[in-house]
Amino acid sequence: MEIVRAHSMGFCFGVRDAIEIVRDLGASGTTVYTLGAIVHNPQIAEELDKINVHVVDGIDEVPVGSIIAITAHGSPPDLQSKAEARGLKVIDTTCPLVTRIQKSAYDLVQQRYSVLVYGDANHKEVKGIVGWSGGKARVIRSMQDLEGWEPTRRVALISQSTSNVEKFIALSRDLVGDMVARGVEVRIINTICKPTKDRQLAVRELAQDVDIVIAIGGEASANTRKLVQAAKEEGTRAYQVERPSDLHSDWFEDVDRIGITAGASTPDSVIDDVEARIRSFGALQPALA
Ligand code: SF4
Structure with missing residues (x-):
């Protein structure tokens, strides 16, 4: 078996920048509440939680005087004024x-x-x-x-x-x-973002060249689901996994070439871990698409 990575995959700049903003604050000892998950990736969510970057579902859950971060996904325009009226300081990490x-x-x-x-x-x-x-x-x-x-x-x-x-x-x-x-x-007006277009194009090319595609990304990651969908539309078997333990060895029976892609919120470390587990099923060293 051989593993091939898509030429465009993983973290996009919008998610990366949003994580960096809240991570820097958390690391400096400031507690931050994010309105929903800053990233649809459980590993990063756990890491951020440990440095006091906590996820909340609404501004009412945030203690008065605290910092709340709008995630890269953005928010309706009145949210900032509602949060400020409640005595919160708002940090906007909406992707440009x-x-x-x-x-x-x-x-x-x-x-x-x-x-x-x-x-x-x-x-x-x-x-x-x-x-x-x-x-x-x-x-x-x-x-x-x-x-x-x-x-x-x-x-x-x-x-x-x-x-x-x-x-x-x-x-x-x-x-x-x-x-x-x-x-x-x-x-x-085509408002699909360039990182999304690049990753979808790359997974389509990849799918034509492999027997199976593994798309790595959080269960709630919409863009990862679309990578799976795009691979399937090319007629290739494709699965979404969040972590190495989601892989099933029987997926790789009678498979020569395995394609790997990852959603916009998947860190490199998770990609590496998933790839290592696939390799443990008998795959050879990775190659670039
Ligand atoms: S997927 Fe596109 S729009 Fe969304 S955060 Fe990433 S770059 Fe921005």
Whole structure:
């Protein structure tokens, strides 16, 4: 067996920068509360918790006078004022590429577009984007979600930063066709971030060259799930694992080449640990794709 790593994988700059900000604060002895997990990776969450960087679900859980950090996924615009009204100090680690999507949502509403967001309505980033649209954006996964919906004169489609590129392209095509047929002005803004595009492209190339793809990332990591999906769309068997113990040796029976990729919130140490366990099943030294 041979192990091949995707040429683009693992930590993105947005997640890395957000972790560094709260890690530096925690290491300096300052307690920080993060609004939701700063990263969908249990190993890092445990490490941060030990240096007093704690995850909370809402600002009400944070002691008055404390520091609260908005994660790289961003938040609705009123969150900062609500936190400050409660006597909290807010640190904003929103990824600049998410800020760009929030700004698009805001600007499009000002320009009287009906805004559609391709993404997961329950994801924190998408909730923030909808918040920046003043609650006016409609979240969709497919054209079926628009059944019975009457568009206004102008419609714009944007995307969650980590969406599946191919699916966004397909949806954009269908939306343009439908809106043009109805005489509606339509605008598509591709807001899928570059690290996501690079990782999805890399895993597709990888999947064509291996027998199985292992995507490493936290169970809650949406972008890791999409890497699995992209590999499967190339016709290759693919699994998501969070840690080495999630691997099953029988996955690798009769397998010659194993591809490895990792989500935007997966640290190198976890990738190395997973790779070492795969190698213990009989794989040879790693090679680059
Ligand atoms: S996945 Fe993209 S948008 Fe999200 S934090 Fe990373 S770089 Fe930023």
